[in-house]
Structure formats: C-alpha cells, structure tokens
Amino acid sequence: MVDERAAGEPAGSRGRRGLVLVACAVLLALLLVGHRAVPNVNGLGSLVDSATPLLGLGVPLLALAALLRRSRRALLAVLLPAVVWAGLYGRAWLPPTAEADGAAVRVASQNLRAGNPDPAATAGALAGAAPDLIGLQEVADGERVASVLAERYPHRAAVSTVALWSRWPIREAHGVDTGLGWDRALRAVVAAPQGDLVVYVVHLGSARAGHTATRDETVAALAATVRADPADRLVVLGDLNTATTDRVFDPLTRLLGDAQAEAGQGFGFTWPAELPMTRPDHVLYRGLTPTTAGVVRTPDSDHRAVTAGFRW
Structure with missing residues (x-):
C-alpha cells in the first residue's frame, strides 16, 4: 500500500x-x-x-x-x-477496423541486408506469405534471389539494388532519382487483373545520429515525385529510413495512407530484426483500401519484412 x-x-x-x-x-x-x-x-x-x-x-x-x-x-x-x-x-x-477479407492485391517489402549470406532463404521465406508483389532492397545477388522467386513471380524489374517481383506482367519500369546521385528507387506499372497499379520500390538515404540531411532530402524528393505522379492507384514499398512519427515523414503522410496504421495492429516495428524498436520499412498507398497489414520475420536479414493487402 x-x-x-x-x-x-x-x-x-x-x-x-x-x-x-x-x-x-x-x-x-x-x-x-x-x-x-x-x-x-x-x-x-x-x-x-x-x-x-x-x-x-x-x-x-x-x-x-x-x-x-x-x-x-x-x-x-x-x-x-x-x-x-x-x-x-x-x-x-486496438483490433484493426479494416475488413480482412477480399484483398485484390497482396504486397510485401523486405530489406535483404547487404552482405546477407543467404538472400535466397530470406526471399523464399517472404514468398511463403504468398504476396502478389514483392519489393526488395539491398539486392546484391539477383540470381540467387531469382532461384527461389522466378517460378512463382515470372515478372521482374530491377534498378541498382532495388527490385520488384510480380505475379502479373510489368508493362514498364524505370529508375527514380531521389537525390542520391544514383537511382536507388524504381517505378513500375503492373498490369494487375483489376487494372494498372503503379508500384514504387524505394530505398532512401541512410540516417545516423547527427547525420540525417541526406535522408531528409531523399524523403522530400520522393514526396515530390509521388505528388507529380498522375496514377490513380499507387503503392510505395521500401526502406524509407524513417518512422511515421518523424516530422520529416510529414510530406509523405500528406500524400499517402499508411497500411500499418489503417489495417495493422501495434506499431509494426521492423528494425533491428532481433528486437525491433522502430519502423523504417513501409507500405504506403493511395487509391486503394487496405484490408490487412503485418510484419514477417525472415532469416538472415537485419530487417523484418512488411506486408499488406488491398481491395481495389
């Protein structure tokens, strides 16, 4: 007492x-x-x-x-x-208010980790969640990844160290400049059964204590690119190296919804994988309705993967 x-x-x-x-x-x-x-x-x-x-x-x-x-x-x-x-x-x-049934498209995003000893195992575990689209960052050995994804995901677009694997045809794809001096993002148009879906796979600039300027500039660059994109239905998958609570994230928040906030439960922390304390990995969207969102633990990466499902 x-x-x-x-x-x-x-x-x-x-x-x-x-x-x-x-x-x-x-x-x-x-x-x-x-x-x-x-x-x-x-x-x-x-x-x-x-x-x-x-x-x-x-x-x-x-x-x-x-x-x-x-x-x-x-x-x-x-x-x-x-x-x-x-x-x-x-x-x-609180339990998510979104309806979990009826997802027309399921997506996943994973930072494989540079120096991953077995990227195929990481990608294979992610494919086990049966998404329709997989966005990958820090892809150093695309052929090893292809060995486990190519059969189920016959369509691929890759730029530098980011890649998109799809069950459906990719009509076009090109690199996206986020201000790093080299493309570490891509934009692809996926011919989904319900219609075209624009997908960005992104790895923004790194942030360290006392050194966030590059990350901040890349967030602003991505926001400007998305703002100018005319696509009605759009998904951003990637390691954005910042949390949604960070003030720097606001330009993206004003443009896009956050699948985890709308259809997930909990904070959905992804890094470090052993004991996650923040969420640099995201699934953002517009023109769709999120139905599910979650986090998947995969082997050999220092990030957990993020997943989401959407209705058209």
Whole structure:
C-alpha cells in the first residue's frame, strides 16, 4: 500500500517525498505532447520523434519507482503520461477496423541486408506469405534471389539494388532519382487483373545520429515525385529510413495512407530484426483500401519484412 508516512521520518522529508518522480512524470508527459518542439539540430528532433512511441516504457518504470518510494502523489502523477501516451498511440493496439477479407492485391517489402549470406532463404521465406508483389532492397545477388522467386513471380524489374517481383506482367519500369546521385528507387506499372497499379520500390538515404540531411532530402524528393505522379492507384514499398512519427515523414503522410496504421495492429516495428524498436520499412498507398497489414520475420536479414493487402 502506498503511504506518504514513514516512522521516524522528518515532516519536511515526508512533504517532499516523491517530488522528483512527480517532476519526471510531468516532463515525460510534456515530451510526449511536445516532442516536435525539440529543435531538429543535427537530427536530434527526428531522433526524438522516432523514439516517442517507446517513451511509454517510462510509465511502468515511474509507477514502480513510486511504489518503492511509497509516494501516493507520485503514483497519481504517473497517470498523466500514461493517459497522454494512450491518447497518442493506444489506437494502434486496438483490433484493426479494416475488413480482412477480399484483398485484390497482396504486397510485401523486405530489406535483404547487404552482405546477407543467404538472400535466397530470406526471399523464399517472404514468398511463403504468398504476396502478389514483392519489393526488395539491398539486392546484391539477383540470381540467387531469382532461384527461389522466378517460378512463382515470372515478372521482374530491377534498378541498382532495388527490385520488384510480380505475379502479373510489368508493362514498364524505370529508375527514380531521389537525390542520391544514383537511382536507388524504381517505378513500375503492373498490369494487375483489376487494372494498372503503379508500384514504387524505394530505398532512401541512410540516417545516423547527427547525420540525417541526406535522408531528409531523399524523403522530400520522393514526396515530390509521388505528388507529380498522375496514377490513380499507387503503392510505395521500401526502406524509407524513417518512422511515421518523424516530422520529416510529414510530406509523405500528406500524400499517402499508411497500411500499418489503417489495417495493422501495434506499431509494426521492423528494425533491428532481433528486437525491433522502430519502423523504417513501409507500405504506403493511395487509391486503394487496405484490408490487412503485418510484419514477417525472415532469416538472415537485419530487417523484418512488411506486408499488406488491398481491395481495389
């Protein structure tokens, strides 16, 4: 039982008991609400934005500390960040409202990992989920991948280290400039049974602590390309090296829906594969209705794969 009194403790100490924890709880709530007010100097703001969903872990830690400190006021104060976090992210854990049946097209995206010792095993595991389209990034050995995908996915488009494998014919494909100085993205027109579907497979610039400028520029370049694309139905598959909570992601959010947010459950973290703590891998869309979304653990990659299903 939480008790503000302790035998032999001075009255002044009892009055101050738990104040540090109260302050920590208030600061945590303020950070959750106002994380975008953190200046984005050397990528600091982006880092905080991306990590914000994980700040909810501070709630049980503060609650435990309040119990150990036997401070009622601290325990009550912990309710503040708990309510704020639930308001911001609790919806992600509710059962998806999208109808799971009737998907006309199923897609998957996987960063194979440069230096993957067995990319065929990774791609084969992903194909086991039976998507119609597979977008791959960091493809270093296309022939080994082809050895497990070609029979089920006879149509392929590849540019540099990104590739699209399709059950249906690919009518056209070309590289997309995202500002890296070389194409690490492609745009393809897939002749799906219901009509043409434009598919982008993308690997944007890398982001490191203190070094996000290249990533930020590639996000803006991709957003400009999608904005100018006249396609009615469009899907973006890829490793975008940023989370949807990152302020840098906003140009894409304004243009495209997020399959995981609409038809998935949970945050859908994908990296690092052993213990995912963020989601740089995405399935974005427009002109379609998402029915399912999820994450698949595959062997030998440092990323988990992302999947989604759509109705026309």
